[in-house]
Amino acid sequence: MYAFGDALVLRTYRAGGDVTTEAAIMRHVGRHGFPVPEVFGAGGRDLWLERLHGQTMLLAVTRKELTHDDAGTVLANLHHRLRGVPGRILHLDLHPANVMMTARGPVVIDWRNARTGPPGLDVALTALILAQVAVDPEHPARTAAREILTAFLRAAGDPLSDMDGAVAMRRADPNLSEAETGRLAAARLMVESAV
Numbered sequence: 227m228y229a230f231g232d233a234l235v236l237r238t239y240r241a242g243g244d245v246t247t248e249a250a251i252m253r254h255v256g257r258h259g260f261p262v263p264e265v266f267g268a269g270g271r272d273l274w275l276e277r278l279h280g281q282t283m284l285l286a287v288t289r290k291e292l293t294h295d296d297a298g299t300v301l302a303n304l305h306h307r308l309r310g311v312p313g314r315i316l317h318l319d320l321h322p323a324n325v326m327m328t329a330r331g332p333v334v335i336d337w338r339n340a341r342t343g344p345p346g347l348d349v350a351l352t353a354l355i356l357a358q359v360a361v362d363p364e365h366p367a368r369t370a371a372r373e374i375l376t377a378f379l380r381a382a383g384d385p386l387s388d389m390d391g392a393v394a395m396r397r398a399d400p401n402l403s404e405a406e407t408g409r410l411a412a413a414r415l416m417v418e419s420a421v
């Protein structure tokens with residue numbers, strides 16, 4: 227990410243790639259009132275976006291400027307709003323580091339995994355990602371993650387309609403370490419028992 231003055235950022239993929247789908251989905255959900263950065267241009271590996279002003283939900287929680295309860299509720303509400311957008315759009319990485327708290331409310335960033343699919347998968351993934359932090363004995367945010375998860379599940383309703391799909395996606399994610407993949411079953415159990 228590169229900032230250009232106050233109003234513009236460039237998201238560019240060093241390893242190459244094609245931002246066409248990412249840009250199209252962001253424009254689509256934005257047109258339907260879902261909070262995303264405005265897309266100013268897209269071509270090849272480059273995505274030109276509205277620069278947001280604020281901090282990530284993760285940072286807001288860390289600084290105790292947002293309670294764990296409110297963080298979980300905001301995440302659930304964002305899923306609910308995304309479900310209201312026509313076309314069964316899934317973000318597939320909707321976690322506290324991909325939400326920016328701005329003057330116009332929470333705004334969702336990082337749409338590179340977005341695609342269409344069953345909405346239950348998106349909710350299950352958020353729960354699983356939170357639980358993966360919560361079951362990591364070395365993670366400094368494990369207690370916070372557990373509390374955000376509890377609030378999220380309470381507000382989101384049943385996240386278990388596609389837990390199999392969520393686990394499969396995380397298992398296939400090359401960014402996860404072997405230790406993290408090894409704790410996936412425990413994370414799933416935590417979500418299921420919290421429900």
Ligand SMILES: Nc1ncnc2c1ncn2[C@@H]1O[C@H](COP(=O)(O)OP(=O)(O)OP(=O)(O)O)[C@@H](O)[C@H]1O
Pocket residue numbers: 227235263275276277278279282323324335336337
């Ligand atoms: N539109 C934006 N305006 C201002 N800052 C942004 C914007 N988009 C992203 N950022 C900043 O850049 C950081 C990283 O953004 P993003 O989550 O999109 O990429 P990433 O973290 O590299 O992707 P990944 O989460 O897959 O690692 C965010 O935490 C935020 O601080």
Ligand SMILES: [Mg+2]
Pocket residue numbers: 323324336
């Ligand atoms: Mg991100």
